[in-house]
Amino acid sequence: MKVLVPVKRVIDYNVKVRVKADGSGVDLANVKMSMNPFDEIAVEEAIRLKEAGKVEEVVAVSIGVKQAQETLRTALAMGADRAILIVAADDVHQDIEPLAVAKLLAKVIEEEEPGLVLCGKQAIDNDMNATGQMLSALLGWSQAMYANKVEIEGDHAVVTREVDGGLQTVKVKMPTIISTDLRLNEPRYASLPNIMKAKKKPLDEKTAADYGVDVAPRLEVVKTAEPPTRKAGEMVGSVDELVSKLKEAGVV
Amino acid sequence: MHFELSEEQKQLQSTIHDFAQAEIAPVAEDLDRKGAFPVELFQKLGEMGVQSIPFPEDLGGMGLGVFEAVLAIEALARADQSIAVSAMVSMASGLTVARFGTEEQKRRWLPEIVSGQKICSIAGTEPDAGSDTGGFRTRATQLGNGQWSLSGEKAYITNAGTPISLFTLILAISSPPEAERKKFTLFLTPNDAPGYTRGKGYDKMGWRSSDTRQLYLDDCQLGEEAIVGELHGGRHLLHKGYQAARIWLAACSLGLAQASLDHALAYAKERRAFGGTLGQKQMIQQMIAEMALKVETARLVTYRAAWQIDQGIDDIGALSMAKLHATEVGSEVANMALQVHGGWGFMNDCPPSRYLRDNRICTIGDGSSQIQTLLIARALGLDVDFT
Ligand SMILES: Cc1cc2nc3c(=O)[nH]c(=O)nc-3n(C[C@H](O)[C@H](O)[C@H](O)COP(=O)(O)OP(=O)(O)OC[C@H]3O[C@@H](n4cnc5c(N)ncnc54)[C@H](O)[C@@H]3O)c2cc1C
Numbered sequence: 333m334k335v336l337v338p339v340k341r342v343i344d345y346n347v348k349v350r351v352k353a354d355g356s357g358v359d360l361a362n363v364k365m366s367m368n369p370f371d372e373i374a375v376e377e378a379i380r381l382k383e384a385g386k387v388e389e390v391v392a393v394s395i396g397v398k399q400a401q402e403t404l405r406t407a408l409a410m411g412a413d414r415a416i417l418i419v420a421a422d423d424v425h426q427d428i429e430p431l432a433v434a435k436l437l438a439k440v441i442e443e444e445e446p447g448l449v450l451c452g453k454q455a456i457d458n459d460m461n462a463t464g465q466m467l468s469a470l471l472g473w474s475q476a477m478y479a480n481k482v483e484i485e486g487d488h489a490v491v492t493r494e495v496d497g498g499l500q501t502v503k504v505k506m507p508t509i510i511s512t513d514l515r516l517n518e519p520r521y522a523s524l525p526n527i528m529k530a531k532k533k534p535l536d537e538k539t540a541a542d543y544g545v546d547v548a549p550r551l552e553v554v555k556t557a558e559p560p561t562r563k564a565g566e567m568v569g570s571v572d573e574l575v576s577k578l579k580e581a582g583v584v
Numbered sequence: 585m586h587f588e589l590s591e592e593q594k595q596l597q598s599t600i601h602d603f604a605q606a607e608i609a610p611v612a613e614d615l616d617r618k619g620a621f622p623v624e625l626f627q628k629l630g631e632m633g634v635q636s637i638p639f640p641e642d643l644g645g646m647g648l649g650v651f652e653a654v655l656a657i658e659a660l661a662r663a664d665q666s667i668a669v670s671a672m673v674s675m676a677s678g679l680t681v682a683r684f685g686t687e688e689q690k691r692r693w694l695p696e697i698v699s700g701q702k703i704c705s706i707a708g709t710e711p712d713a714g715s716d717t718g719g720f721r722t723r724a725t726q727l728g729n730g731q732w733s734l735s736g737e738k739a740y741i742t743n744a745g746t747p748i749s750l751f752t753l754i755l756a757i758s759s760p761p762e763a764e765r766k767k768f769t770l771f772l773t774p775n776d777a778p779g780y781t782r783g784k785g786y787d788k789m790g791w792r793s794s795d796t797r798q799l800y801l802d803d804c805q806l807g808e809e810a811i812v813g814e815l816h817g818g819r820h821l822l823h824k825g826y827q828a829a830r831i832w833l834a835a836c837s838l839g840l841a842q843a844s845l846d847h848a849l850a851y852a853k854e855r856r857a858f859g860g861t862l863g864q865k866q867m868i869q870q871m872i873a874e875m876a877l878k879v880e881t882a883r884l885v886t887y888r889a890a891w892q893i894d895q896g897i898d899d900i901g902a903l904s905m906a907k908l909h910a911t912e913v914g915s916e917v918a919n920m921a922l923q924v925h926g927g928w929g930f931m932n933d934c935p936p937s938r939y940l941r942d943n944r945i946c947t948i949g950d951g952s953s954q955i956q957t958l959l960i961a962r963a964l965g966l967d968v969d970f971t
């Protein structure tokens with residue numbers, strides 16, 4: 333079986349995000365970019381399935397700007413076998429919306445015929461949480477979102493999902509789409525020799541036009557704003573002072 | 585001339601940096617307190633491939649240079665100098681075997697060193713002589729049966745007594761007692777060689793999770809196959825073969841100096857005093873700017889000297905400058921960072937206080953600052969006398 337893992341290039345989760353002065357979005361100039369952490373979990377899961385002998389090939393796909401090549405190299409260094417880059421934008425600030433991504437993935441899936449798609453439950457940049465679900469609808473495949481545990485049993489996948497109030501186990505027919513939650517696994521660090529070897533693994537470069545998919549945005553971003561800054565606290569010298577301050581504020 | 589790292593080098597650097605910050609920095613304080621060598625963490629570095637960087641590919645290494653190893657060691661030391669030094673001593677000792685050892689020695693002893701699952705060491709220093717390598721007394725006596733018998737003591741030896749220590753390269757006098765000039769040979773001494781024992785670890789002010797011990801040799805019998813490099817060529821091996829350690833020690837201080845700057849800068853932006861942040865005070869700004877300048881100059885001399893080694897340029901002066909400058913800068917910048925932290929800086933849980941303790945040995949070990957200064961003077965053509 334072949335597994336397809338879509339990976340997105342996003343602002344590194346350690347970076348303190350700044351909003352552009354004109355409110356049109358987030359500043360990406362000279363900002364460290366990394367693989368979306370949920371996608372890292374998906375790559376890890378795919379590699380573990382391969383190591384367990386359940387999967388023969390892991391193919392990583394990224395859709396976005398040319399620089400997403402680095403993200404794919406990371407997936408290859410972790411253990412993916414080959415990669416497909418679909419260049420869909422020149423400007424790093426242009427986000428490709430979930431529907432366009434899902435349509436492109438559907439085309440890739442037509443060609444590649446994987447038995448399983450493992451994707452992150454959401455990208456940490458705009459938290460859409462939609463691509464996997466849309467892809468399932470476009471293909472008419474089963475889906476199991478927010479996986480906490482994945483087991484392949486013949487032509488079915490048994491997936492434990494994180495839902496409100498606990499865990500739910502579902503059995504879905506393959507081919508299927510599984511999205512990863514945070515606790516599914518702990519992704520490995522790519523070793524230095526594997527990083528070097530990753531450069532020699534195949535990376536196909538395509539464009540959105542090659543697949544005839546229109547990636548023009550359908551959503552209009554009205555405004556992007558920083559979260560309100562927290563006001564500085566006030567130090568008090570004694571319990572009495574605290575009580576009188578609280579009374580002043582009208583909370584007691 | 586250009587100063588840009590290659591894509592490959594940047595990737596190597598950032599991979600180790602990310603790993604070190606996520607997996608090592610958070611446990612560094614605890615390791616320091618416990619003072620025990622972290623076997624698992626060291627082997628994890630091995631799985632990442634860190635120790636394999638400078639070894640040739642036919643030995644399982646990555647076939648990269650001393651310079652790439654500098655980048656790795658710097659990134660490790662930015663999280664914890666103790667583990668960086670343990671790794672670099674093993675790499676430098678192993679590299680001495682890789683460069684000068686026999687095929688048999690390489691095949692038998694190096695794979696686990698290259699993969700970072702075992703650790704090795706080199707022993708020159710003795711209780712009565714350190715800088716004065718001519719004053720070493722450990723003696724190797726040739727027995728009739730082609731065997732050698734080693735007797736003597738070694739002091740302050742890194743990596744020899746961990747649960748994963750594999751061998752130590754021991755420097756011993758191999759010329760007969762009556763010889764006019766002492767000659768030394770380097771013996772690869774397996775940890776389980778009869779007559780070779782290790783004392784208990786020293787109680788140190790820094791490098792607390794790096795293993796340091798006294799070694800005892802009491803009629804430790806080794807065959808010809810234990811000799812690394814030429815018979816009587818041991819001092820040359822210690823100075824030339826083990827040369828990488830000197831630049832890697834500079835990298836240990838460089839990473840630590842950078843970490844000191846990182847902490848001081850973050851604290852200055854956060855700590856409030858006199859109606860603003862510390863970072864808004866000109867005197868603090870001056871200190872931080874000075875720290876950054878010191879770190880940058882240390883980086884430049886270290887990188888250049890490492891690059892020269894990889895180019896095959898033999899420049900003892902540049903090597904000594906890097907070792908001297910970077911290690912001194914490590915202590916200066918750690919001390920300044922501590923000062924920026926005020927009273928908290930004096931506490932053991934404030935990282936710069938640990939950095940100051942850790943770096944203290946760097947200006948002493950592997951050719952002290954005084955010895956490096958003399959070597960620079962000699963490289964400049966002055967008549968420096970080491971006798
Ligand atoms: C934690 C730790 C780990 C170590 N690991 C190792 C190891 O793995 N292998 C190993 O072989 N050694 C190791 N050493 C030993 C270290 O290399 C020596 O301590 C160092 O070489 C200095 O030697 P010494 O201690 O005998 O000092 P000395 O040589 O006695 O020097 C004392 C002082 O005199 C100065 N001095 C000496 N000679 C001169 C001179 N001619 N002119 C001016 N000043 C001079 C020195 O700079 C120093 O300040 C380690 C030491 C420590 C503390």
Ligand SMILES: Cc1cc2nc3c(=O)[nH]c(=O)nc-3n(C[C@H](O)[C@H](O)[C@H](O)COP(=O)(O)OP(=O)(O)OC[C@H]3O[C@@H](n4cnc5c(N)ncnc54)[C@H](O)[C@@H]3O)c2cc1C
Pocket residue numbers: 855857858862865866867868923924925926927928930
């Ligand atoms: C072991 C120990 C014992 C102590 N004992 C006592 C005690 O018995 N009684 C007591 O009251 N206190 C005591 N202290 C506290 C000590 O006096 C303070 O740590 C010291 O006054 C510095 O204050 P701070 O730690 O808040 O540092 P900060 O005031 O935050 O200063 C941090 C750094 O910024 C510098 N700095 C601050 N303001 C400026 C400025 N305007 N311009 C330029 N630089 C500036 C400082 O010089 C310092 O380097 C003790 C501290 C220790 C560590």
